[in-house]
Amino acid sequence: MARPPGRLATGYGSGLLHLVVNVGGLTVAGWVALRLADEPAAGRILLWFVGAAIAHDLVLFPLYSGADAGLRRLLRASGATTAPGRVRILNHIRVPALAAGLTFLIYLPGILGLGKVTYQAATGQHRQQLLGEWLTLVAVLFAVSGVVYAVRVGRRARHGD
Amino acid sequence: MFGLVLLIGLPIVIITGLLDYAAYGPQFGQALPRDVGWLRPPPFEWPTRPDWLFRVSQGLHVILGIVLVPVVLAKLWSVIPKLFAWPPVRSTAQLLERLSLLLLVGGILFQIATGLLNVQYAYLFGFDFYTAHYFGGWVFIAAFVSHVALKLPRMISALRSRPFLAELRQGPDDTRPEPPDPDGLVAPRPGPATVSRRGALTLVGGLSLLLGGLTVGQTTDGPLRRTALLMPRGRQPGTGPNGFPVNRSAAAAGVTQERTGPGWRLTLAAAGRTVTLDRQQLLALPQHTATLPIACVEGWSTRQTWTGVRLRDLAAIAGAGEPASALVRSLERAGLFNQAQLQSNQILGPDSLLALKVNGVDLALDHGYPARVIVPALPGVHCTKWVATIDFRTTAGG
Numbered sequence: 001m002a003r004p005p006g007r008l009a010t011g012y013g014s015g016l017l018h019l020v021v022n023v024g025g026l027t028v029a030g031w032v033a034l035r036l037a038d039e040p041a042a043g044r045i046l047l048w049f050v051g052a053a054i055a056h057d058l059v060l061f062p063l064y065s066g067a068d069a070g071l072r073r074l075l076r077a078s079g080a081t082t083a084p085g086r087v088r089i090l091n092h093i094r095v096p097a098l099a100a101g102l103t104f105l106i107y108l109p110g111i112l113g114l115g116k117v118t119y120q121a122a123t124g125q126h127r128q129q130l131l132g133e134w135l136t137l138v139a140v141l142f143a144v145s146g147v148v149y150a151v152r153v154g155r156r157a158r159h160g161d
Numbered sequence: 162m163f164g165l166v167l168l169i170g171l172p173i174v175i176i177t178g179l180l181d182y183a184a185y186g187p188q189f190g191q192a193l194p195r196d197v198g199w200l201r202p203p204p205f206e207w208p209t210r211p212d213w214l215f216r217v218s219q220g221l222h223v224i225l226g227i228v229l230v231p232v233v234l235a236k237l238w239s240v241i242p243k244l245f246a247w248p249p250v251r252s253t254a255q256l257l258e259r260l261s262l263l264l265l266v267g268g269i270l271f272q273i274a275t276g277l278l279n280v281q282y283a284y285l286f287g288f289d290f291y292t293a294h295y296f297g298g299w300v301f302i303a304a305f306v307s308h309v310a311l312k313l314p315r316m317i318s319a320l321r322s323r324p325f326l327a328e329l330r331q332g333p334d335d336t337r338p339e340p341p342d343p344d345g346l347v348a349p350r351p352g353p354a355t356v357s358r359r360g361a362l363t364l365v366g367g368l369s370l371l372l373g374g375l376t377v378g379q380t381t382d383g384p385l386r387r388t389a390l391l392m393p394r395g396r397q398p399g400t401g402p403n404g405f406p407v408n409r410s411a412a413a414a415g416v417t418q419e420r421t422g423p424g425w426r427l428t429l430a431a432a433g434r435t436v437t438l439d440r441q442q443l444l445a446l447p448q449h450t451a452t453l454p455i456a457c458v459e460g461w462s463t464r465q466t467w468t469g470v471r472l473r474d475l476a477a478i479a480g481a482g483e484p485a486s487a488l489v490r491s492l493e494r495a496g497l498f499n500q501a502q503l504q505s506n507q508i509l510g511p512d513s514l515l516a517l518k519v520n521g522v523d524l525a526l527d528h529g530y531p532a533r534v535i536v537p538a539l540p541g542v543h544c545t546k547w548v549a550t551i552d553f554r555t556t557a558g559g
Contacts, residue, residue, distance in 0.1 A: 048271060
């Protein structure tokens, strides 16, 4: 890195290793793309591949960071303490909310009861929607977080802070 | 830190994924997808010992894959400023790097999404899962190797830049932003810290533990299975000796009571000769009992006690002393897994059975009555149910 930039670095923008490694990775992807081009559903595969990145970067990320910003604004407006050294409620809402969102995303098919036909063919059982189980889980997470918050506030008060 | 966890965890998911491909017997053209060119794991004969091999390797693939989701999301969160870097392309090098990153990020999210939907039977994507997950895996592997090759020194210097344990002792109020870094990932005007670094790591670790706790139950028998609260295999479908989970019901396979009743016959073939046996004759042969796990590609598994005739005894009856392979066909007419070819070691192993009973009673129809194959460490769908014929071959491949 400390060497003066050579001709490659000025023209290309980085070192030889960077070029070789990136071209190598892209070659494998290109080979796979050519191989899958004849698949009847090749377009859908590509759509899901690029869509997965877009869904995360331009939907999920703005959604959760926006929700977090909203939560903080709400707490400020309601006069919740943000002072250092005090027990703050922010993370006691953030943590269970994050866990709720994550479990919803991961176990979405079960929670919403999707894929009923394939499920029955595979398991021999009717697919029940597990929304109730998930809501119970979320309620327990928030309750535990609330109890921890109450204990922390109580302990801080007892120690005369 | 998240990078380090992924650097250790993702290769395990990758290797167990490739092992899964190897377990299906690619040498017989029965690993899916079939035609993969040079992008294949090195060929080797899938062993039958230890009998928990496939249960553990595939269980790890699925459970670790799920457990790492919060780490992947945290890693993406920590590098998100890169996405909005402006101008988006400053040089050829950067263009290549951004393309590689699209393969890396798209690849891991694609693998997570298709994997999660497959283990939960929701084929929302409308393409062939095996093809997409296999080749998507290779695209990700290539992008992952490139990324590690270029960024490993950066990760090591970042981890060395601060005393790790001292950082972990700080509360949120002592947490200070990092100094500006060469990649421009540190916020230029950070707000006051609301979480300590210890807190952030605990949060991600805790979420991983939560997901692990909600998934691992699908590999257990007994009451613990219920802990896989939101997974398809989170409950025992019934009670009694046949009450364990089913993969593909008889109704879905089009296998009816009439075809499995007293008229059912097992046909053994070897070197142009055939032998036909009914269920009574099979029950009169020497019976062997083995307690073996059976594991599915979806990561769930169960352990049961199976009783039946050793496959090697059937090979001897058919007149194939040392078979190189055997093609087992089911009564099921359609379906991707209505037949499976077994390797020599999978036929000759002492616990390789044509099972007639489970836990001391006749197999239920959904579990493969009148007879099913049980071979240690063989993927569940290759333990063919409702067996109709076994064709022993003395030359490999054939």
